[in-house]
Amino acid sequence: MVHMIRPKTRQPNGERTFMNVQTIETAIIGGGLSGIYAACLLQQKKGSYVVLEARNRLGGRIVSPEFQGFFADLGPSWYWPEIQPKMARLIDSLGLIGYRQFEDGLGRFERHDGTVQTVRGFAMQPPSFRICGGMNAIIERLCAQIPSDAILLNHPVSQIEKRADGVLLSVGELEREPWKQFRARQVILALPPRLAAATILFYPDLSHELTQAMLRIGTWMAGHAKFFAFYEEPFWRRLGLSGEAFSEFGPLNEIHDGSNDGAGPFGLTGFVGLPAVQRKQRPHLNEEILTQLSRIFGAQASHPAAFFYRDWAQEPFTATGFDQPPMYEHPLYQPPAGQTAIWEDSLLFSSTETSTHHGGYLEGALAAAERVAMRIRC
Ligand SMILES: Cc1cc2nc3c(=O)[nH]c(=O)nc-3n(C[C@H](O)[C@H](O)[C@H](O)COP(=O)(O)OP(=O)(O)OC[C@H]3O[C@@H](n4cnc5c(N)ncnc54)[C@H](O)[C@@H]3O)c2cc1C
Numbered sequence: 001m002v003h004m005i006r007p008k009t010r011q012p013n014g015e016r017t018f019m020n021v022q023t024i025e026t027a028i029i030g031g032g033l034s035g036i037y038a039a040c041l042l043q044q045k046k047g048s049y050v051v052l053e054a055r056n057r058l059g060g061r062i063v064s065p066e067f068q069g070f071f072a073d074l075g076p077s078w079y080w081p082e083i084q085p086k087m088a089r090l091i092d093s094l095g096l097i098g099y100r101q102f103e104d105g106l107g108r109f110e111r112h113d114g115t116v117q118t119v120r121g122f123a124m125q126p127p128s129f130r131i132c133g134g135m136n137a138i139i140e141r142l143c144a145q146i147p148s149d150a151i152l153l154n155h156p157v158s159q160i161e162k163r164a165d166g167v168l169l170s171v172g173e174l175e176r177e178p179w180k181q182f183r184a185r186q187v188i189l190a191l192p193p194r195l196a197a198a199t200i201l202f203y204p205d206l207s208h209e210l211t212q213a214m215l216r217i218g219t220w221m222a223g224h225a226k227f228f229a230f231y232e233e234p235f236w237r238r239l240g241l242s243g244e245a246f247s248e249f250g251p252l253n254e255i256h257d258g259s260n261d262g263a264g265p266f267g268l269t270g271f272v273g274l275p276a277v278q279r280k281q282r283p284h285l286n287e288e289i290l291t292q293l294s295r296i297f298g299a300q301a302s303h304p305a306a307f308f309y310r311d312w313a314q315e316p317f318t319a320t321g322f323d324q325p326p327m328y329e330h331p332l333y334q335p336p337a338g339q340t341a342i343w344e345d346s347l348l349f350s351s352t353e354t355s356t357h358h359g360g361y362l363e364g365a366l367a368a369a370e371r372v373a374m375r376i377r378c
Contacts, residue, residue, distance in 0.1 A: 008151040008318035020180050021258050026376055027169055029157045031061025034350045034365035035190030036142045037090075041147055041373035048378075050182065052171065054156035054317045058143065060191075061221065061318060062362075064134030070260050070266065072228035074310035075221075076362055077258065079126035079319035084363040086370075090289050091131065105240050108296045110247035114322075121242045132261060135362075145152050153373040155180070156317070160187065161203040174201065181204025189267040191317075192219040193330050193336045196319040206342070210233055213337035215322065220333075220360035222319040223326035223355040225272040225279055225311040228258055229304035232238050234266035236297045243268055245296050250274060251288050255296070265305060268293060276324040278311035285309075333359025340371060348372040 001054055001114060026034045026042060031053030042049045057063070064071035081088035091098055107121040131137055143151070159170035162315060166185045170178035190197050197206070197214035206214075234257070236243050243257025253273025259266040272279060272289070278283060293301035313319045313326075334356050341348040349374045355364035 001088075008188070013280060013289065018356055021168075021183055022050075022180070023183045024048055025184065026186045026188065026378070027052060027167070027182050027348075028170070028188045028190050029160075029196075030060065030190035030308075031055075031058040031151060031153070032190060032351070033138065033362055034352060034366065034369045035060075036139055037187065037366055038188055038369040038373050039150065040142050040145050041184050041369060042378065043150075044194040045373070045376070045378045047376060049150060049335060050101070051151045052155040052157055052169070052182070053151065053153050053193070055114070058151065058153070059136055059139045061138055061156060061312070063310065064136035065308050066134075067230050068309075070230070070265050070267075071136060072230070072258070072269070072306075072308045073135050074132070074226050074308055075312075076135050077130055079362055080126050080128055082126040084358060084361070087363045090138065090366060091285045094138065095138055096141065097132045097261075099128060099132060101128045102237075102257040102259060103242050105237065105242035105245060107242055108245035110245065110249045110292070110296060112248040114295070116251045120139055120240075121195050121244060129371075130258075130261075138362075157200060159201045159203070162346065166345050169344070185321075186346050186376055188348050190369070190372075192222070192353050193217045193349060194219050194322060194350050194353070195318070196281060198322070210305065210339065213278075217333065217336060218327050218331060219318065219320075219323050219353060220330070221312060222315075222323035223276055223313045225274075225276075225309065225313065226269065227252070227272070227286075228267055228269045228308045229290070229293065229301070230265045230267045230306040231300070231304055232264060232266070233300075234259055235300045236268070237266075239298065239341070241297065243297075245270075246291065247296070248314045248371070250292070251279075251282070251285060252292055255293070269295070272276065272311075275326055277310070277313055278294065279313070289319055330360055332356075333364065341375060346377060347350065348375060 016377040061075040079087040081336040160167040169182040172179040191215035245255040255270035258269030354362035356366040357367040358364040
């Protein structure tokens with residue numbers, strides 16, 4: 001699928017070495033939902049493509065570590081089938097099963113002085129759903145439709161250059177000489193536009209207006225941190241509590257029941273309310289989280305069977321310096337400077353942040369992938 005040629009490159013010391021340049025019709029930069037779904041759509045069109053993923057895993061903001069056969073969503077956990085038709089259809093077509101977020105019972109509210117009161121619970125509208133097997137199951141099922149040699153992990157793209165015959169991509173650290181290059185007819189940027197503008201060099205320069213527009217598009221949830229605590233028993237449910245809690249005291253500001261549908265293990269999950277800079281200054285944040293959970297749900301909450309925590313603001317392939325202050329309001333996303341593609345359609349913007357349809361959400365990642373896949377010439 002990928003053809004190899006070996007041109008000469010010059011080392012910083014002046015010596016010439018050989019570097020691999022692989023030729024491909026379409027290069028997809030980023031193996032999150034948007035990139036992997038675009039790859040599946042190109043596979044259906046019998047296109048020739050490769051996914052270049054910087055991390056040593058796929059999924060991007062989707063990550064679901066396993067505990068006893070259950071998966072803790074440390075990125076997205078919900079979709080809303082009533083209003084998100086693409087997600088609903090995809091989950092059905094992949095044979096996955098969604099189940100409604102557990103919300104039966106009373107809620108808890110922790111006031112700014114640390115006192116906790118029981119409040120009437122309320123169900124989210126429209127109802128939110130989780131997926132059996134965790135969100136990562138979507139990525140795994142989609143990947144089963146793609147040949148394994150079309151996905152390259154540990155391939156951080158550092159430079160994108162427009163050439164007369166297409167686009168040249170460099171992978172690896174530029175200061176040390178990129179270690180691989182790809183020549184492609186079209187390139188899909190399936191990573192957040194802000195991250196692309198802040199971490200990838202473009203030749204020729206992107207216009208000032210476009211670069212600023214890309215930098216201004218905040219990467220949804222990139223400044224947040226999430227925890228997941230597993231328990232053998234859903235002890236909060238026996239107290240008549242739903243597991244939902246909100247706090248003005250912290251460090252968590254929002255908690256939900258993250259249990260699997262039916263049998264255990266059971267879980268509590270939620271978000272840290274502190275900005276990234278304050279989280280970094282709290283070396284015992286995990287203990288603080290467990291102490292808060294026991295204040296709200298009782299002593300049993302301080303002894304989880306397993307505990308996971310992910311600070312997305314510290315992830316260099318998700319967040320930039322601009323993402324450190326958390327975004328609390330959902331922006332109206334759209335392609336940067338209104339452009340869905342540049343360089344005569346050889347560089348196309350994907351990623352959820354470029355979608356006008358549910359931008360920022362998983363649904364938006366699917367919509368963006370569909371838009372670019374339609375414009376790829378196979
Ligand atoms: C804590 C949290 C909770 C969320 N909750 C929800 C929710 O409940 N429901 C919902 O719908 N959405 C939620 N979201 C948003 C959801 O995760 C995103 O909409 C979706 O995952 C975005 O997919 P994407 O493919 O567009 O981007 P990403 O998942 O960010 O994928 C981009 C990919 O590009 C890779 N990459 C970056 N730089 C390079 C490079 N230079 N070279 C090669 N590869 C590179 C990254 O490693 C990554 O794999 C949440 C996000 C977070 C962080």
